Amino acid sequence: MSQVVSQVNDNEIEPMDAAKLRLAFDEYEKVFDDPPEKIQECTGDQISCMNHLNQSGSNPFVDFAVWKPLQQRLIKQAILRGTIIGVDGQMRPVEMKGPANIEAWNECFTVCRSAWIMLKMISLGKIENYRTLINYYAKMYGEQLWPLLYQTEVHNRAENWERTRRRGERELAKAKLNGTTHDFDPAKPWDWVIAQTTSSPDAIMFWKRELEDPAQ
Numbered sequence: 001m002s003q004v005v006s007q008v009n010d011n012e013i014e015p016m017d018a019a020k021l022r023l024a025f026d027e028y029e030k031v032f033d034d035p036p037e038k039i040q041e042c043t044g045d046q047i048s049c050m051n052h053l054n055q056s057g058s059n060p061f062v063d064f065a066v067w068k069p070l071q072q073r074l075i076k077q078a079i080l081r082g083t084i085i086g087v088d089g090q091m092r093p094v095e096m097k098g099p100a101n102i103e104a105w106n107e108c109f110t111v112c113r114s115a116w117i118m119l120k121m122i123s124l125g126k127i128e129n130y131r132t133l134i135n136y137y138a139k140m141y142g143e144q145l146w147p148l149l150y151q152t153e154v155h156n157r158a159e160n161w162e163r164t165r166r167r168g169e170r171e172l173a174k175a176k177l178n179g180t181t182h183d184f185d186p187a188k189p190w191d192w193v194i195a196q197t198t199s200s201p202d203a204i205m206f207w208k209r210e211l212e213d214p215a216q
Contacts, residue, residue: 015044028117031117047115060116061157065098067108069108101146105153122188122190122191122194129198155210161194165189165193168196
């Protein structure tokens, strides 16, 4: 998985069989009425790795330094240059691996969207709401602060999504004890998680603390 999902994940998995792959592509066509364009399409390895994350109940985080559109996979690793927050909380110049700009991020994210839709993990509306938020910030802060935005976006998907899922599980358990209901669905948690990390009061605090305040 280190060549597909994360640079630090060395797990090996069994690929999805051809019948399951066809069903996944059929699901995409149900949503979009057409098969994915080449730039939108997952490779067999990508969809197999995302399916493994889904079946194991793991966070569907993928590292856009290695998760790329098909035609980019043999391109030399992109280097981001700009400004991020250091471990001491101070802004510093940096070079790091990953999508070099918002256009490259959108291409990687679109392939991610394809996998999430094919596996019925996340609804299209929630996915596009998240994309809209990241593109809003990219337009606001420009290319110089793109590494800071990308760093924050990675922290959100890699860490904040999982924390938010655990909060949803706790809140659902508490609601059941109190005889009330809750919007969190353990069978499809990521719709609720993305909503909570995109437009909720907690989301506003996260993006202000991690991005807006440092960018000032």
